[in-house]
Amino acid sequence: MYVSDTIVAPVTPAGTGAVAIIRLSGPKAVEILRAIWKPRHRGELEHRRIYLGEVIEPDTGAHLDRALAFVMRAPASLTGEDVAELQLHGGAFLVRRVLSLAIARGARMAEAGEFTRRAFLNGRMDLTEAEAVADLVEARGEAGLRQALAQLSGVLADKVRGLREQVIGVRAHLEAEIDFSDEDIRLPSRPEMAAEIERVIADVAILHDSFARGRIAREGARAAIIGKPNAGKSSLLNLLLGTDRAIVTDIPGTTRDVIEDTVQLGAIPLTILDTAGLREGRDEVERLGIERTRHSVAEADLLIAVFDSSRPLDSDDAGIIALCRERAGVAVLNKSDLPARISIAEIRDKGIAMPVIAMSALTGDGIARLRDELMRAIDAIAGPGAENEVAISRQRHRDSLAAAIRSLKAARQSALRAMPPEIVAVDIAAAADALGAITGEVTSEDVLDKIFSEFCIGK
Ligand SMILES: Nc1nc2c(ncn2[C@@H]2O[C@H](COP(=O)(O)OP(=O)(O)O)[C@@H](O)[C@H]2O)c(=O)[nH]1
Ligand SMILES: [Mg+2]
Known part of the structure; x- marks a missing residue:
């Protein structure tokens, strides 16, 4: 598991409301909760059960609010870490006060999208599912809502993984060619390989071209x-x-x-x-x-x-x-x-x-x-009648698919020109990486920073 500090943030919007929720995630989440909130009844806090208690000032023991709390233990939690949540009365001053108590006890204010980012880093969701969380919150109509829900359930990730498998299948043939070139094994001929790559290109192109529909839905x-x-x-x-x-x-x-x-x-x-x-x-x-x-x-x-x-x-x-x-x-x-x-x-x-x-x-x-x-x-x-087909909705997805298509086309050319298998393999690997970037199997800090900075604090 990815080890980290403990973060805290309000999950509900700033301002006055009936309830405000403060979320903690990280190794000290439960310890901090127990320092600033006391349940009515002593004993262990069971995983995913709600308890009534009092928010207290740890130094003086003074009561600040009556609040509900629950904990989710790692790894079966939202972020994959220990998570604790407090449901306070929804006043802006109260929220600030409780946040500062949590920070005094060792938590740090979460950055935008940091809870979701941790969920991704701990393997609780892939990047397309993390993006779907943002899309769901921002959905402006039925079509956008349906699409975000489908993406959250992993249909886009499955589709992209399927395409990546196809690319990796081509790579396996190339590796066989590299490893067993002297032996008498039946390997696909170069025209056969080019045709195989052509089929992958066609499948990637279908997903690439779903952008107009996906973007309009979103x-x-x-x-x-x-x-x-x-x-x-x-x-x-x-x-x-x-x-x-x-x-x-x-x-x-x-x-x-x-x-x-x-x-x-x-x-x-x-x-x-x-x-x-x-x-x-x-x-x-x-x-x-x-x-x-x-x-x-x-x-x-x-x-x-x-x-x-x-x-x-x-x-x-x-x-x-x-x-x-x-x-x-x-x-x-x-x-x-x-x-x-x-x-x-x-x-x-x-x-x-x-x-x-x-x-x-x-x-x-x-x-x-x-x-x-x-x-x-x-x-x-x-695209009429295509509502049930998987669609991409972000420029990021589209750029990655376009990069995959470019690499696959280059690989196809090299295969047809009877280039050495190592050369073809370079482009095939690039195509696999481009597809892996969509789900986050292949990624960089920069890309993650960009994606999660578009989230709000507390998500
Ligand atoms: N008779 C009639 N007048 C219209 C109609 N639509 C707009 N107008 C009039 O045409 C003028 C210009 O309208 P406006 O909507 O400001 O046009 P715009 O310059 O294209 O934005 C106004 O006096 C409107 O009342 C219509 O369907 N019938
Ligand atoms: Mg006008």
Whole structure:
């Protein structure tokens, strides 16, 4: 077991609440608990049983609070170490006071994510499961919750280990080639080996490509509303959000900064961005707004292109149509309450390939269809019907899988070029390491620091 000092932190958020929980983990956890808290009834504290007692000032014996406590003994605990937890009344002063008592008795304040980091170092969970803990806490919708729970139960880790086994299988063949090159043993030919590597690449690529779906489940999707000034973008944002979030006026160029907010669309949170209208900028502020709009367009998963259907298409609209090329999203012919000057056929003719709907942001007519089309568009990028397949959701996973694919491709090339087995083996080993980095079988302090620093204190 990894030996360490004893850490302490509040597990509940700062502020006032009914209860505050303070957690200790490490070799002195139980000893410190017993110094600052006395159970009502004497005797051993049994593993995982809750006891009522008093928090006391060890030097004076003064009572500070009535509190519940329990201990979990190593290794069958959250962190794999001895763990003790106190449930106090939830006052900020009380929590600080009890923390300082624990620190005076030899505990140290835990760093962000340190409990989970210890759980990882003691083999209680792999890195993908540790990340799932963070995802679970931060889940913003059903899809994100489901994905975090699946990952916490180890489905991603199992999948990655399976891929790593496949890579190690190739390595075994190479080692046999190195060790038994003089002997008369039937080993896979180089084309056979290349084909085997090709199959592994295909399997790794499937997981790599699940990123769009996994990321959208975890973070939600982003849609940017674009259109020329006065097309009704801000009105549409307010309608979708159900609040007056953005200022609506009939003065073109009112919206200058990007405004964003999130709605729940089915199982997925959709963040919608209202942008400055795109036209040739009139003043400096508007030009800056347009700059930001272009940035939002580049970052968005979906575009909602708004056209004022009461006016003929003009050159500003042509610019919007150009932005929509090869993008997912929905085109809206807004102001359907006014006589139409643009038809769906015309806008298709000009090059819009996305679904087109006529609606009115003023009356709300047609909004249900817009929601349906947006959900369909999200499904299309997220991969419809694939909810039950394992997906990656973090850039870290994606980078490791991409590195594994690069190494496997290099190995395949070397195998085909009849390079010595030692050369092929170098790339195969690199691919195995890249996969091992996802679960943490292969890791470095730097990587762990980065992952756990994104956690909060007490996790
Ligand atoms: N008749 C009608 N007017 C609308 C509609 N949507 C927006 N407007 C009006 O068009 C003007 C510009 O709207 P706004 O949402 O600020 O447009 P933006 O510049 O694209 O953000 C305002 O006067 C709105 O009331 C609509 O569907 N029908
Ligand atoms: Mg606006």
